[in-house]
Ligand SMILES: O=C(O)CCC(=O)C(=O)O
């Protein structure tokens with residue numbers, strides 16, 4: 001089976017028609033990138049942000065997790081757990097309770113990178129990319145002037161309110177974490193945030209429908225996130241994998257915890273002291289999986305450079321970095337590795 005070029009395909013529709021059979025050829029990964037069914041499940045380092053903690057110990061744990069993994073869980077993070085479940089439930093309701101026709105009213109512009117709304121194919125100029133077994137809904141949430149709730153689903157009745165509240169909480173948590181990450185390197189608290197400038201925040205709900213051949217496909221191909229820091233929540237299905245010492249490991253989902261993922265601009269700013277995490281998502285034969293990723297990125301007009309000397313990365317205009325990423329595709333860390341001096 002082939003998917004015709006140019007059609008606004010949604011994976012959820014394919015999943016319904018291909019039930020118990022085969023996936024279209026464009027979704028079949030080459031043997032070297034197919035998921036290994038024997039991958040081990042690990043628990044990421046879990047760090048409590050409780051205000052009762054000794055701050056030196058907290059900075060030490062953050063430093064170790066950033067250096068060893070580039071990704072970790074935070075607990076006692078202060079974000080109301082009901083808000084996390086409302087965000088997941090509302091996201092799921094968009095994908096599962098609305099008819100395709102209704103969902104298509106929110107379709108993103110397939111010709112624009114990172115366009116807001118409902119989509120599937122990540123925009124990469126080359127046509128030979130293997131497609132991800134994923135649909136998504138992207139919300140533009142910060143700066144607040146980018147918020148246009150009329151582009152977000154209007155049901156359940158609290159959908160838009162929940163997104164706005166979730167955005168505010170994730171923004172505050174991202175700021176707090178970047179302060180701790182700066183301090184863990186002996187830098188002034190505001191150092192990384194100042195080097196990144198005002199945050200552009202996008203919230204992407206990813207929906208991975210059941211995949212009849214999970215051993216052949218990926219929900220989301222291997223990549224590191226482009227911006228500064230990503231905060232991710234997921235459901236109990238599991239499927240996020242992180243590359244650790246050259247091996248893929250599956251992150252055991254921890255309910256109410258938030259996954260922190262260091263992204264490429266934090267690697268540049270910290271001059272490679274902390275590297276961005278390479279990650280991907282696998283699919284599941286029986287259950288649909290949902291995750292919500294909140295990206296915090298610099299403005300396109302911001303030039304990013306290392307704050308530690310001598311620099312090991314070339315400075316880069318963030319807008320140029322994004323264009324390159326969308327032209328070439330993610331392919332692990334190829335784009336950031338090209339900046340190394
Ligand atoms: O669904 C996941 O667990 C990963 C999502 C992700 O990495 C992304 O949206 O950039």
Ligand SMILES: [Fe+2]
Nearest residue numbers: 223224225279
């Ligand atoms: Fe990601």
